[in-house]
Amino acid sequence: MRRPAPRATTPRTVAVVGAGLSGLAAALHLAGAGHRVTVLEREAIPGGRNGSLEKDGFRFDTGPTVFTMVSLLEEAFAAVGRRVSDYVTLQLLDPAYHAHFADGSTLLVRPGHEAMREEILAQSGAKDAAAFDRFVDWLKRLNDVELPHFIDANFNSPLSLFRSPRAALELVRLGGFGRLGPTVARRFDDERLHRVFSFQAMYAGLAPAQALALYAVITYMDSIEGVFFPEGGMHAVPRAMAAAATDAGVEIRYSSPVDRVERRGDGSASGVRLADGSLVPADAVVVTADLPVAYERLLPGLPAPRVARHGKYSPSALVWHVGVKGDLPQGVGHHNIYFGRAWDESFRELLDDGVAMTDPSRFLSVPSLDDPAAAPAGHHTLYYLEPVPNLHVGRMDWATEGPRLRERMLGTLDRLGYPTDIVTEELVTPVDWERQGMAAGTPFALAHTFPQTGPFRPRNVDRRVPGLVFAGSGTTPGVGIPMVLVSGKLAAARVAELGR
Known part of the structure; x- marks a missing residue:
């Protein structure tokens, strides 16, 4: 520190x-x-x-969840x-994520090198476990270069890039200016790992195939340093x-x-x-x-x-805060990612066509698992997010698309076995984000091109x-x-x- x-x-x-x-x-x-x-x-x-939103006996976090x-x-x-x-107690989540795939399989994203290596060895085999060792070493070197020189630093002009020429050269040598998706794909045979270690590009507002490899530092932050949840x-x-x-x-x-x-x-x-x-x-x-x-x-x-x-803005998010009555399905954790079958095609729909993904990957958090006071006994709070176009590129009428996608989300909850006895809810669309003072109707600001x-x-x-x-x-x-x-x-x- x-x-x-x-x-x-x-x-x-x-x-x-x-x-x-x-x-x-x-x-x-x-x-x-x-x-x-x-x-x-x-x-x-x-x-x-x-x-924070309190409604009908439920408490929802309305912003970041990770x-x-x-x-x-x-x-x-x-x-x-x-x-x-x-002032506050922070709990390390293990697993950080439950990653669910369209073929019915699940990978646990566990904090730290050894725990995640063990999971990869069991689920993907010895070759990918060894590849993970090399991947972690690469991530750590990226973080050690980026954090002090390019993240925790004020810039007065583009020429400021050259105030640390050795760091800039090291970033080039590490392949930081390549593309994240292909860089990860070259390292692992198991396609599930390609997604687990590159979806973080969405935090930077880009598809993995477009994001610079230097944004693997976000993967380092949550997959190696770990994800925490405050009491x-x-x-x-x-x-x-x-x-x-x-x-x-x-x-x-x-x-x-x-x-x-x-x-x-x-x-x-x-x-x-x-x-x-x-x-x-x-x-x-x-x-x-x-x-x-x-x-x-x-x-x-x-x-x-x-x-x-x-400038180019990041995609937005359709967020559904739901208070439900009933029990959760087996295999659900605090943070759950449900990857769709489509990948590159979905990003094209989102970023280029400006329409809702036909087969989206979904993020579903259940904070009441670790914060029982967030919901009444026998109930849960759900935070359901789907990436959607921002208002600059989107061709969507949210007065009609919001309710339509809400029904699709409800159908997904039912298909996945989540309780659908809804006690209270709040749907947040790009129009709502804009009303809250966020340009282009996205909470993720300018994309990191x-x-x-x-x-x-x-x-x-x-x-x-x-x-x-x-x-x-x-x-x-x-x-x-x-x-x-x-x-x-x-x-x-x-x-x-x-x-x-």
């Missing part, structure tokens, strides 16, 4: 817009450096996209002299971060929507104006709203960077507005819980650069 940032020589007053994971991470790192921090959150609770790289969370807590375990559900993490921040002197104002970033005559940020008309003055402002939406709503008259206005990665991704500062800093999935380093935790830390580092 890295040391906390050094204390600021000139403490500043900082306003952080949004109490999501990136905003709370920024607040912790800023407070640890000695700054005076106020967090403004439009909702009555922390979390942002990592939210928590990895706990060390990055520990780093944020350590910035204010705290430990994660002081009390995923929303317990932002609650814990908010509590630690408050204990460290951060002021968090809930139900305080921000109307705009205030600017001085020279264009620099001077604070934020709330929707009620009040002003929160600040030396620096950290904005965590989805970047294109932040420019549109909080910075009127200031065009967003070109990549944010015309090469022109939208690293120094080519929208920067977390805008030279037109000195004192303004961005954090979150729309900026450096990108999408996913580990990345947005890093983005908060990088935002705090940008505040430290002010006035140098």
Whole structure:
């Protein structure tokens, strides 16, 4: 774990817009450096996209369901002299995933090298088990190069790529700029492993055949470092971060929507104006709203960077939160992936044709297995996700397609043996994501194509507005819980650069 940032020589007053994971991470790192921090959150609770829904006796996590790289969370807590375990208990899930295939077989994705090797040896044979040893070594080397040099780093221009030429050359040597799907396929004979170790490309907004091999670092994060589940559900993490921040002197104002970033005559940020008309003055402002939406709503008259206005966005997700009565089928775990027969064809439908997948792979989480308080006795909470086109490429009328796909999802639950006695439900479509402030109707922001990665991704500062800093999935380093935790830390580092 890295040391906390050094204390600021000139403490500043900082306003952080949004109490999501990136905003709370920024607040912790800023407070640890000695700054005076106020967090403004439009909702009555922390979390942002990592939210919570309580309905008819059920509690649903409305955002991410897979928590990895706990060390990055520990780093944020350590910035204010705290430990994660002081505020929340994290349980390692073993298996991390139950991977179900169309031929009726199942693979358990287990955390760590030895446990997963044992599973591959039993299910796929000695040759693929030996290949896995080499694969893990490759993943670790990728992670060791990428994390310090290309993920946990601020970029001022594309030329920043060359500040660590040895690291860049090592990434090339490791094949990081090849394609993820073919790279994985060359390593294993069992086609099931091709899918298990490459589906993570979807987190980056791309098909495995299109994603750069360097995104295998996401595979490292969940298949080697492991997947964790917080006691009390995923929303317990932002609650814990908010509590630690408050204990460290951060002021968090809930139900305080921000109307705009205030600017001085020279264009620099001077604070934020709330929707009620009040002003929160600040030396620096950290904005965590989805970047294109932040420019549109909080910075009127200031065009967003070109990549944010015309970039390629990740696919969206149709998410069905379901509270059901009854028992689960055999062989179901906390996280379940049901791979369809189709693979490349499904990605073409999703990414090129802009229509719902005919034979989708589905993600189905049952958090009530490890959080019994999330559902009444004899009931379960289900989180059912299917990838769908975002609103930029999609040709779908969600007023009709939402109910149609909901019926298809219900049929899938029945076919798989899940209980279908529905007590309560909430269907979230791309239109709903857009209404929540997410560009293109996707919670996964800009896709991680090469022109939208690293120094080519929208920067977390805008030279037109000195004192303004961005954090979150729309900026450096990108999408996913580990990345947005890093983005908060990088935002705090940008505040430290002010006035140098």
